[in-house]
Amino acid sequence: MTVATAPEPFPSGAEVQPRRHPGSEPATRPRRSLLKYLGLTPFALYVVLFLGIPTALAVFTGFLTEEGQFTVANILGMFDPLVLRTFASSFWISAVTAVVGAVVGALVCYAMLGTRSEGTLRTVIDSASSVLAQFGGVMLAFAFVATIGSQGLVTVLLKDTFNVNIFENGIWLYQVPGLLLPYIYFQVPLMIITFMPALQGLKVQWAEANATLGGSRFTYWTRIAAPVLAPSFFGSLLLLFANSFSSYATAAALISQGAQIVPLQIRGALISETVLGRENMAGALALGMIVVMVVVMWGYSVLQSRTSRWQR
Amino acid sequence: MKRSLSTATQIGAEPSTRSRWIILGIVGAIFAIPILSSLHFTFSAGLGGGYTLDHWTGLFAPDASRTYRNLFTGIGNSLVLAVVTVVIMLVILLPTMILVQLQFPRLRRTLEFICIIPITVPAIVLVVGLAPVYSVVVKVFGGSVWTLAFAYGITVLPYAYRAIQSNLDSVDVITLSEAARSLGAGWLSTVWNALLPNLRRGILAASFIAVAVVLGEFTIASLLNRKNLQTALLEVSQSDPYVAVIFSLLALGLAFFLLLLIGRLGSTDRKRSSS
Numbered sequence: 073m074t075v076a077t078a079p080e081p082f083p084s085g086a087e088v089q090p091r092r093h094p095g096s097e098p099a100t101r102p103r104r105s106l107l108k109y110l111g112l113t114p115f116a117l118y119v120v121l122f123l124g125i126p127t128a129l130a131v132f133t134g135f136l137t138e139e140g141q142f143t144v145a146n147i148l149g150m151f152d153p154l155v156l157r158t159f160a161s162s163f164w165i166s167a168v169t170a171v172v173g174a175v176v177g178a179l180v181c182y183a184m185l186g187t188r189s190e191g192t193l194r195t196v197i198d199s200a201s202s203v204l205a206q207f208g209g210v211m212l213a214f215a216f217v218a219t220i221g222s223q224g225l226v227t228v229l230l231k232d233t234f235n236v237n238i239f240e241n242g243i244w245l246y247q248v249p250g251l252l253l254p255y256i257y258f259q260v261p262l263m264i265i266t267f268m269p270a271l272q273g274l275k276v277q278w279a280e281a282n283a284t285l286g287g288s289r290f291t292y293w294t295r296i297a298a299p300v301l302a303p304s305f306f307g308s309l310l311l312l313f314a315n316s317f318s319s320y321a322t323a324a325a326l327i328s329q330g331a332q333i334v335p336l337q338i339r340g341a342l343i344s345e346t347v348l349g350r351e352n353m354a355g356a357l358a359l360g361m362i363v364v365m366v367v368v369m370w371g372y373s374v375l376q377s378r379t380s381r382w383q384r
Numbered sequence: 385m386k387r388s389l390s391t392a393t394q395i396g397a398e399p400s401t402r403s404r405w406i407i408l409g410i411v412g413a414i415f416a417i418p419i420l421s422s423l424h425f426t427f428s429a430g431l432g433g434g435y436t437l438d439h440w441t442g443l444f445a446p447d448a449s450r451t452y453r454n455l456f457t458g459i460g461n462s463l464v465l466a467v468v469t470v471v472i473m474l475v476i477l478l479p480t481m482i483l484v485q486l487q488f489p490r491l492r493r494t495l496e497f498i499c500i501i502p503i504t505v506p507a508i509v510l511v512v513g514l515a516p517v518y519s520v521v522v523k524v525f526g527g528s529v530w531t532l533a534f535a536y537g538i539t540v541l542p543y544a545y546r547a548i549q550s551n552l553d554s555v556d557v558i559t560l561s562e563a564a565r566s567l568g569a570g571w572l573s574t575v576w577n578a579l580l581p582n583l584r585r586g587i588l589a590a591s592f593i594a595v596a597v598v599l600g601e602f603t604i605a606s607l608l609n610r611k612n613l614q615t616a617l618l619e620v621s622q623s624d625p626y627v628a629v630i631f632s633l634l635a636l637g638l639a640f641f642l643l644l645l646i647g648r649l650g651s652t653d654r655k656r657s658s659s
Contacts, residue, residue, distance in 0.1 A: 108487050115480040118472075119498055123538045126513030127505050133512065176411060183407035186398030189585065197408075199643035202592035203636055204415070209600045210614045211632035212418075214621065218629060219421035226421060257418065260411070265593060266543075269550035269586065279397035292397065304550075311503070311546070318506030321602035325618060335508050342512070342607070358509040365504035373497065 131362065134355030146356035155337065159360065161248050162317055162333045169255040170312035176256075177263020178305060181271045189272070198268075201261035209321030212254045216326070220245055220253065248332045251323055255316045262315060263308055270304035303378040310372040314365055334361055419633070426630045439626040455631060458616025461529045465612065466598040468533035470591050473544050476537070478587065481545070482579060485552050486561055499545035502538050507603035510538070518608060532610055536598050543597065544590035551586025592643050599639050 137143045149155065180197070187193050219226050222243055230236040244250050274297055282292040320335040331337035334357060341354035393400050399407070429436040442448065449456065477499075484495050502510070514535055525531050557579055564578035565571075580587070602614035613635060621628030 108483070111483045112480060112488075112491075115476050118476050118534075118537070122514075122517065122534050123498075123501060123505070123510075123541075126510050126517050127501070129513030129516060130505075130509050130511075131513075179407055180411055183399055183404045186393065187404075193408075195644060198589070198592060199640050200415075202589075202596040202643050203639045205593070205596060209602045210618050210621075211600075211636065214617075214625070214629050214632050215418040215422045218425035219418045224421060225424050226417065257415070260415075265589065266546050266550075269547065269554065269589070273550070273554040274397065276397050311542070314503045318503065318508070320506065320508045321600070321614065324602070335506065338508050342508075354512060358512065361506065361509060362504055365506075369500050369504050372500065373493070376496065377493065 130355060131359050132355070133352050134357075134359045136352050136355070146352050147359070149353060150356055150360050155357070158331065158334050158337050159364070162335075163364075165248060165251055165255065165333065166313045166317040169252060169259050169316045170309055172256050173259025173263050173312050174267075174305065174309040177260045177308075178267055178271075180260070180264050181268045184268065185271060185274075197264065201264045203261075205258055205261040205265055210325045212257060212322050213325035216245065216250075216254045216257075246327055246329075250326060251333070254322050254326070255319065258319075258322075259312050259316060262312060266308045266311060267305065270301060270308075274300065303375040307372050307375040310368050310375070314368050314372075317364065317368075318361070419636070422629050422633055426626055426633065439630060442627070443630065452620070452627065452631075454611065455616045455620055455627075458611050458613045459635070461611055462599050462601075462613035464530050465533050465536060465601075466595045468530045469536040469540055469598045470594045472533060472537040473540055473590060473594050474587070477541065477544055478548065478590075481548055481552065482557070482575065482583075485557050496545065496549070499541045501541075503542045507539055507601075508607070510535070511604050511607045514604065515608065529610060529612075532605065532608070532612070533598075535604050535608075536594075536601060539601065539604070540594045540597050543593040547589035547593060548583065548586040551583050551589075555582045557582070595643060596639060599635070 134146050135142055135144070137145070184194060184197065216224075218224055220238065221227065222239060222245075227238055230238060239245075278296050279292050282296055287295070318335065320339070323333055323336055324339060327336060331340040338354050338357045338361070341357060426439050427435045427437070429438075443452070445451075481495065484491050518531070518535075521531050521534065560578050560582060561574050564574040569577065599613060601612065602618070604610075605612040606615045606618075617628050617631060617635075620631070
């Protein structure tokens, strides 16, 4: 699978390097290109089997009745005020935690600029971030019960020392607002992991050029770094939004009663044995969720396509 | 890193040492609170107040391995799943990404689109469709727990993709591979000696995330009725919250040191100069 032909120019027009003279290229050989395409099959097969088929199966059930006949009743059930309220809850908690996570995470990434990527500090923060970003789930729920539960360390400390009762208006930890802190706790590390490579892609030469031309630190960050980083930053922000919108484990462990956000409502529909046909309602809810995610991810993909042009 | 830090700081490309430690110190302190609270909880003697070591010493009681058997099974299963998932990622995703970058630039958007689908299709949605798929998987591969890694490989895709792709974007792989080949390297040597060393940061980050995702995975395992670390923890938390928190902390610590070890191994290869 050698590079037999000159690679295609990038659609974004990022062609900068002069290519080798066309005459020096060997002619394209059909067998080689066949082999090339063969290299894509393992991935394609894997994705179809474990992503394509399950997704199709999951969404398809939303259009079926219990007897397997076509219906739109489940889909119309989505416009029930109760269901719409659930979607709204999911929306605002995702938005708030994504913005806070992205800003704090980016700040930490900035603080780590200039440290050796193989140094102790970076390896420790990388490892801790990876653990917290996706390791959390059920265990984060435990940790926050121990922290701000009714007998949690911080709760008791605030009450005894500062006479502040954080649960003055009722215990909100097991409600939607209680998800904010645990969610931010895994959003910030995720931001650090996903944004750090982009920040590290900033070249010192750009700052040097800026300084040589008389630019200040402020000019460098606003006129050079910000435009270069913006697509990557907002891409990561959308990724964080999607991450908390679809997060299930922490909420499932904290909120055992009711279905205040969409994933919990799907759980309720899935495991409900009392109401017939609820399983297909789960399919409809899933479809609604996917529609939201497709919009968010479309934005992400648009932003990403603008990222690569700066990084060559 | 040969370049002078002070110069980079002076021209504004990097934070000063003081602002670096102020930021890291504040964020670090806030993030330590829940962990410290959990630790505090494992020593507390219940509502009456006071401290005890009983919750910890109970783990070393002669019958502990029997009492917490489910938990140990869950931990073992999750470690196996983490390894198999990383292997799937390195064998299936990584070569495809390099191939697309070098040979199919037009397919980059398609690959990216495929790799972020698992975000738009959350685990709780996927699991509904996975149940029938797994009834086939069990027939082909048997019911061993490692088969769950096929599903985990999918949930890991977006994160692994982003980590590797950021690295691919910041390295000019086309020029690199052309240079390697013009010096007479075959494709295997090009990938192994020229591309992979430059992609190490991305590959490591992707592996970090894959391991963390698998060890923390709860949704798919719980709804497919498989036993992994998280389902076992939730189970034990209902009867003995202290033990659940202790094992959460141990698991977090274990994962942290595991990832630290991987990071350290990666950094001892050789010292790279600044790109």
